[in-house]
Amino acid sequence: MSHLELEIQSLYRQRPRNHFVIWSGALLLTLMISSWFIGDFHISDFLSERHLTNLSRFLGELVPHPMHDQPFSLTLTIGWVGELLWENGLAATGVTLAISVAAIVLAGSLGALFSLPAARNFMAPDPFVASLSESRQGWGLLWSAAMWGTRAFLIFARAIPEYLWAFLFLAILGPTAAPAVLALALHNLGILGKLGAEVVENTESSGLSALRGLGASRLQISLAGLFPLTFSRFLLFFFYRWETCVREATVLGMLGIVSLGYWIQDARARNHYDEMFFLVLLGAFLVLIGDLISALAREIVRRYS
Amino acid sequence: MFHLNGASVTYGSTVALDSINLQIRPGEAVGFVGLSGAGKTTLFRLLNGMVRPTRGTVQVNGNSLASLSLEELRQVRAQIGFVHQDLSLIPNLRVLHNVLAGRLGRLSLWQGARTLLFPPRSCVNEVYEILQRVGIPEKLYQRTDRLSGGQRQRVAIARALFQRPKGLLADEPVSSVDPARARSAVSLLTQISREEGLTLCVSLHNLELAREFFPRLVGLRKGRIAFDRATEEVKEEEFQSLYDLGAANGGGTSDREE
Amino acid sequence: MGGTSGADSIQPVSLRRGMGLRRILILIILGAGLWAFIQLNLTPADLIPNPGGLQVAGKFFSRALSPALTYEAEFVPANTQPLLWKAIQAAGTTVVFAAAAMSLALVAGLILGFLASTAWWVGDPAGGRSATVVFLRRSVAPIIYGSTRVLITLMRSVHELLWAVLLLAAFGLSHLSAAVAIAIPFGGTLAKIFAEMIDEAPRDVAEAYRGSGASSTQVYLLGLLPRALPDMIAYAFYRFECALRSSAILGFFGYPTLGFFIAASFENLHYGEVWTYLYTLFFLVTVVDWWSGALRKRFAV
Numbered sequence: 001m002s003h004l005e006l007e008i009q010s011l012y013r014q015r016p017r018n019h020f021v022i023w024s025g026a027l028l029l030t031l032m033i034s035s036w037f038i039g040d041f042h043i044s045d046f047l048s049e050r051h052l053t054n055l056s057r058f059l060g061e062l063v064p065h066p067m068h069d070q071p072f073s074l075t076l077t078i079g080w081v082g083e084l085l086w087e088n089g090l091a092a093t094g095v096t097l098a099i100s101v102a103a104i105v106l107a108g109s110l111g112a113l114f115s116l117p118a119a120r121n122f123m124a125p126d127p128f129v130a131s132l133s134e135s136r137q138g139w140g141l142l143w144s145a146a147m148w149g150t151r152a153f154l155i156f157a158r159a160i161p162e163y164l165w166a167f168l169f170l171a172i173l174g175p176t177a178a179p180a181v182l183a184l185a186l187h188n189l190g191i192l193g194k195l196g197a198e199v200v201e202n203t204e205s206s207g208l209s210a211l212r213g214l215g216a217s218r219l220q221i222s223l224a225g226l227f228p229l230t231f232s233r234f235l236l237f238f239f240y241r242w243e244t245c246v247r248e249a250t251v252l253g254m255l256g257i258v259s260l261g262y263w264i265q266d267a268r269a270r271n272h273y274d275e276m277f278f279l280v281l282l283g284a285f286l287v288l289i290g291d292l293i294s295a296l297a298r299e300i301v302r303r304y305s
Numbered sequence: 306m307f308h309l310n311g312a313s314v315t316y317g318s319t320v321a322l323d324s325i326n327l328q329i330r331p332g333e334a335v336g337f338v339g340l341s342g343a344g345k346t347t348l349f350r351l352l353n354g355m356v357r358p359t360r361g362t363v364q365v366n367g368n369s370l371a372s373l374s375l376e377e378l379r380q381v382r383a384q385i386g387f388v389h390q391d392l393s394l395i396p397n398l399r400v401l402h403n404v405l406a407g408r409l410g411r412l413s414l415w416q417g418a419r420t421l422l423f424p425p426r427s428c429v430n431e432v433y434e435i436l437q438r439v440g441i442p443e444k445l446y447q448r449t450d451r452l453s454g455g456q457r458q459r460v461a462i463a464r465a466l467f468q469r470p471k472g473l474l475a476d477e478p479v480s481s482v483d484p485a486r487a488r489s490a491v492s493l494l495t496q497i498s499r500e501e502g503l504t505l506c507v508s509l510h511n512l513e514l515a516r517e518f519f520p521r522l523v524g525l526r527k528g529r530i531a532f533d534r535a536t537e538e539v540k541e542e543e544f545q546s547l548y549d550l551g552a553a554n555g556g557g558t559s560d561r562e563e
Numbered sequence: 564m565g566g567t568s569g570a571d572s573i574q575p576v577s578l579r580r581g582m583g584l585r586r587i588l589i590l591i592i593l594g595a596g597l598w599a600f601i602q603l604n605l606t607p608a609d610l611i612p613n614p615g616g617l618q619v620a621g622k623f624f625s626r627a628l629s630p631a632l633t634y635e636a637e638f639v640p641a642n643t644q645p646l647l648w649k650a651i652q653a654a655g656t657t658v659v660f661a662a663a664a665m666s667l668a669l670v671a672g673l674i675l676g677f678l679a680s681t682a683w684w685v686g687d688p689a690g691g692r693s694a695t696v697v698f699l700r701r702s703v704a705p706i707i708y709g710s711t712r713v714l715i716t717l718m719r720s721v722h723e724l725l726w727a728v729l730l731l732a733a734f735g736l737s738h739l740s741a742a743v744a745i746a747i748p749f750g751g752t753l754a755k756i757f758a759e760m761i762d763e764a765p766r767d768v769a770e771a772y773r774g775s776g777a778s779s780t781q782v783y784l785l786g787l788l789p790r791a792l793p794d795m796i797a798y799a800f801y802r803f804e805c806a807l808r809s810s811a812i813l814g815f816f817g818y819p820t821l822g823f824f825i826a827a828s829f830e831n832l833h834y835g836e837v838w839t840y841l842y843t844l845f846f847l848v849t850v851v852d853w854w855s856g857a858l859r860k861r862f863a864v
Contacts, residue, residue, distance in 0.1 A: 005426070008433050008445065015399070015446030021861050024854065032669075035662035041739045051734060058733040098602040105596025159848040160841065161808040163724070163815065164825065168623070171829065172616040177603040182610070231585055238592075251722045264728065273732055280729065284720035291720075304584070350688075355774050357689050370689075378689055383776030393771035395789050406785065410776020417781050468775055 061273040084278055088263045092279075093286055096259040099177055099252070100245040100290070103184035107245075108238045111189050115196025115234075116222060118154055121208075122200055123147040150193075157190030162248045166255055180252045180259065188241050195237045199230045235301045239294045246290035250283040260286070306331040306472060306504045307352055311361035314347050321347040323528045324361065329504060331471070334495055336519030336536075337508040339547050341477075343525040345508040346390075349474045352506065354381040366471070383410030386465030386503075388475040388494075392457055396450035400441075400460050403449050404432045407467035435463045439493060455486040462494065472504040473497075479511055487511065491518050512544055623834045630842055631835030635828075646836065649824070650843045657820040657847065660738070660813065661806040664745035668806075669799060671746065672753025678711040679758040683783055687773065711754075718751030723809050727816055741818050745809050749802055756798050757791075764791035800855040807851060811844055821847075 036043075064080045116122050123143045162183050169179035208225045216224070253261025260283045267276035307329040314322040322344045329335055337345050350356045351363050354370055363370040365381050373381065386407070394403045405424055409417045420428060429445075436442045439459040444452060449460060458478060465473060475494055479487035491507065495518045498505035509515045515522055515536075522539055524531035524547050532543045612620055634646050644652070677683065684704050686692060692700075721729075723745045730740035769786035773779075777786070814822025821844050828836035 004430060004433060007442070008429060011443065011445050016448060016451075018861055021858065024858055031658070031662045032666040035659040035666070039656070039659040039663055039738055039742070041663065041742065042737070043739060054735070055733055095603065098599040100599075101595050102599035102603060102605070105592055105599070108592070109596075155849060155852075156845060159808075159845045159852075161812050163812045164822070164841075164844075167815070167826065167829070172612045172620040172623070173609065174613060174616055176605065176609050178605055178609040181600075181603070181605065228585070235588070247722050251724045254724065254728075261725075264725065268728060268732055276728070276732070280721060280725050283722070283725065284717070287720040287722075288716065350774075353774050355688055375687055375689070375692060378687075379776040379778065381776075382774055387771065387774045389767070389771055389774075391767055393767040395768055397793065398789070406772060407775055409772055409781050409785065414778060414780050414784075417777070417785065421785065465775075 058273065061271075062277045064274045064278070081278065084275060085282075089260075089279065089282055092253070092258065092260045092263050093282060095177065096249045096253070096261075096283070096286060097246070097290075099180050099184065099249040099259055100242060102177075102181045103249070104188060104238065104242040104245045106181065106185035107188035107192055107241070108234075110185070111192030111196055112234060114150060114154060114189065114193040115200055116218075117146055117150040118193055118197035119200035120147065121203075121205060122218065122222075122226075151197075154190045154193040154197075157186050158194065159190075160187070162187040163252065163255070166252045166257070170255055170257065175256055175258075177257060177259075179255075180249060180257045183252065184245050184248055188245065192234075192237060192241060196230075196234055199233050199237075200226060203229050232301055236298050239297045239301070243287075243290055243294045247287055250286065306333075306366055308364040309351070309358075309361070310364075312351060312358040312363050313360040314351060314356055315359040320528055322351070325351075325530060327523070327530065327533065329506070331504050332498075332502050333521065334498055334505040334519050335507075335521045335523055336515040337506060337523050337525060338510070338512060338515050338544070339508075339525035339531070343547070344528040345525055346476055347528075348525065349387070349476055349506065349508065352472070353385045353387050353474060354378050379410060383468060384471045386468045386470035386473045388458075388461050388465050388473070388478055390477040390480060392461040394449050394457060394460060394464075396448075398449055399446050400436070400444050400449055400452070400463075401429065401432055401446060403460055404435065404464045404467050407464040408469075410468065432463070432467060435466050438466075438497060439463050455490070458486075458490055459493070462490075462497075466497065466501075470503065472506070475505075475507040477508055477510070479509060479514065488514065495519070622832075623837070626834040626838050629835065630838035631833065632839070635833040635835055636831070646839060650821075650839055653814075653819065653821045653824050653840065654843050654847050656818075657807060657810045657814075657844075660741055660818070660820055661745070661803065661810040663742040664749065664810065665799075665803050665806050667742065667746035668749035668753055668802070671750030672757055672799075675711055675715055675750065675754035676757030676761065678707055679715055679754055680761040681708065682761050682764075682787055684708075687779065715751045715754045718747050719755065721748060723748050724812065724816075727813055731816060736817050738818070741810075741813050744813070745806055749806060749809075753799065753802060757795055760791045760794050760798070761787065764788075766790075797855070797859050800851075800858065804848060804851045804855065807848060 064077060123146065124140070165183035165186050166179050169182050173179050173182075203226065207229075208221055211221045211225050249259055251261045253259030253263070254265040256262060260279055264276055264279045264283070267273070267279060307327065309325045309327040312322065312325045312327075313320065325348065337348070339345055347356065351358060351370075352365065354365060354373075357363075357370055366384070368377070368381060370378065370381070395406075401424065402421055405421055405428060408420070408428075412420060424432075433442055433445055436445055436459075439462050441452075441456050441459050444456060444460075449457060452460065462475075473494065478490050478494065491509075491514050494505060494507060497503070507519070520536055521534070522536050523533045524539075524543060526547050531547055532539060631646060634643070643649075684700060686697075686700065726747050727741060727744035730737075730744050734740050764787055766787065768790060769782045772782045772786040811821040814820035814824065815826050817823065821840055825837055825840045825844075828834075828840065
């Protein structure tokens with residue numbers, strides 16, 4: 001091998017390798033491929049005779065009830081749709097919407113509050129000032145513990161899915177809309193709190209340390225300095241999470257609370273697959289509207305901030 | 306090698322270049338000076354075959370660009386190396402892969418992918434040799450975003466050289482680098498072009514560097530050639546006129562075209 | 564409002580207006596929240612559990628720090644696996660379902676994301692394409708783009724649990740339907756985000772490659788995609804974390820993931836077991852969250 005190639009080889013051996021990334025990638029790939037073999041998926045079963053007849057029967061039952069043995073009629077369809085909407089559809093949609101709004105407002109206000117004690121620079125003994133020494137250690141430890149406590153709370157709130165929280169709250173609070181609202185609010189509080197904390201930690205701290213230098217308290221710095229700087233970004237997250245709340249609020253009804261999900265589950269239990277399908281579409285429609293409003297709101301925030 | 310005759314480039318209602326007459330022989334080193342917006346980048350894009358002239362003719366190595374099909378145009382592009390102002394490197398890739406990408410123009414999709422993913426030894430050797438010439442051979446396997454600005458610039462130059470081009474264009478290679486590095490970058494470009502017999506066109510703001518390294522200077526002003534002659538013969542007022550923002554100029558020499 | 568009122572008088576007008584706008588916005592949002600609570604007939608009284616609920620709450624939360632390590636039932640069949648092992652198994656099934664769903668969602672997301680982006684429409688700046696290509700690009704491409712966008716929206720608008728219900732009604736309890744139920748909306752979301760990331764990726768490298776003679780396909784695959792890839796991977800990982808949560812919840816519908824065991828133990832009043840499963844889920848999600856954060860740091864560096 002020539003001298004050149006020897007040099008290249010030694011460089012090759014010394015090359016920086018990101019073992020973590022490589023192993024992570026390999027692990028994920030293995031996981032995704034092997035899952036198909038581990039998970040009892042019975043893919044061939046899926047296309048079996050029995051399944052396909054079931055499927056065609058099901059698709060037939062999606063057709064609205066009045067038209068089962070008759071040719072398509074627009075008036076009948078509209079009548080049927082109207083009936084469904086009047087009975088439960090519209091009310092349930094309203095409830096779903098209200099649940100999502102109540103939850104996100106709760107989560108947003110509390111999340112904004114909680115993001116402060118979860119942010120490192122806010123909780124430092126000398127907030128927003130990069131400290132070189134840990135001289136006031138006793139004091140710092142208390143604040144530090146408070147910060148990690150808040151973080152742990154937010155992480156736990158986030159990690160448990162909304163559906164689970166709702167299930168638990170339902171057992172405790174009974175079948176009002178409260179479990180749904182609280183569950184959604186708690187989960188999103190975890191998310192918005194964390195996002196808010198990240199925003200606070202990533203804010204340009206020069207102005208804020210100046211305020212601190214003037215002797216401002218944490219409250220004063222937050223209101224005068226932090227709030228204007230971070231408001232728009234937090235608002236963007238707020239509307240983005242509202243979209244998700246609309247989706248989840250629809251589904252939480254399946255636990256037995258009166259949102260769209262309840263009626264969907266109810267229709268399925270009665271084997272009225274046509275009603276069920278219609279209500280699912282209604283839910284999708286609500287989600288679409290929510291997405292549009294959220295996109296509009298975020299666009300407005302971006303334009304005017 | 307480059308022959309422009311009355312070439313104009315118009316974008317909508319904006320005239321980027323107006324009636325350019327220019328001839329560059331193979332192996333020449335030409336410095337282009339002028340303000341940003343004077344048309345230097347557009348001119349380089351013309352020379353590279355990235356843009357067709359709206360009027361007039363542009364001939365690269367005897368081929369008139371206007372009449373070429375896209376395929377043929379790509380072949381022309383592959384013969385010209387371009388070092389961009391912002392370098393246009395992929396940050397998280399290794400230097401080796403960024404340089405290898407220079408030869409995509411000569412390879413089919415399949416070959417190109419294979420060369421980038423599993424580079425054959427001959428290619429790696431070649432890249433190493435080029436990196437030696439630009440002065441950073443030990444960075445062969447380093448991640449590009451770990452390099453300093455000046456080193457990254459050399460990677461960009463190496464990528465252009467890996468094309469085995471006949472001509473080399475460098476758009477403002479010194480704007481974002483400090484003066485000492487700027488000098489060594491331009492010196493490197495001129496030296497390599499001389500050694501390889503490449504035609505070199507470099508656009509610059511810095512008149513001292515331009516005067517020091519290039520025997521021929523072309524001044525651009527508002528899309529037109531303000532002057533085009535040997536460096537010694539360019540007068541001080543002609544340089545100044547380039548940087549005149551719209552004021553009518555006293556001497557008649559500044560707007561003369563060759 | 565506390566500290567800022569004194570400073571108001573010396574602030575420039577635009578800043579004052581900005582602050583006024585913010586206050587109005589906050590009032591509107593709080594007002595909407597209040598309206599929602601009223602609509603739902605929710606009073607603070609609803610937040611207080613009735614005596615029965617209070618008992619449940621008491622018993623439940625008191626077990627928070629002492630999760631069960633063995634079964635709480637009086638009678639446990641002889642050959643049942645130990646509780647902790649069952650929890651781990653349930654976690655494993657949850658991961659497997661999520662991974663299978665994500666593999667489908669990634670494929671769908673990449674393909675649909677490509678079709679829903681406009682980056683591949685961009686022609687060569689020097690033109691020179693044959694008339695057929697130009698025609699196709701003007702007529703067929705927008706149709707593909709439009710219909711893909713509609714498809715993605717439809718996929719995304721139905722919650723994965725609702726897809727699960729639909730598939731359940733159609734095919735009965737089948738592991739494949741569980742994976743597909745998650746994969747459909749997740750694939751749609753991935754497609755939308757991927758398309759946005761591809762369209763917003765910097766084009767500098769792509770243009771440079773084009774300038775050295777690369778073909779359009781080379782430019783797209785090797786010059787444009789790599790610029791968007793780090794963000795795409797980070798987002799896909801976040802989706803995987805969400806898939807884990809959704810997979811756990813599918814257990815409520817009968818699938819053998821963590822949700823099933825949580826629901827079962829809760830209904831049997833074995834609150835300690837519930838906490839065991841809850842902590843398992845929490846651990847799972849936290850590990851993935853930490854993993855994704857660590858990857859993102861290595862990628863950015």
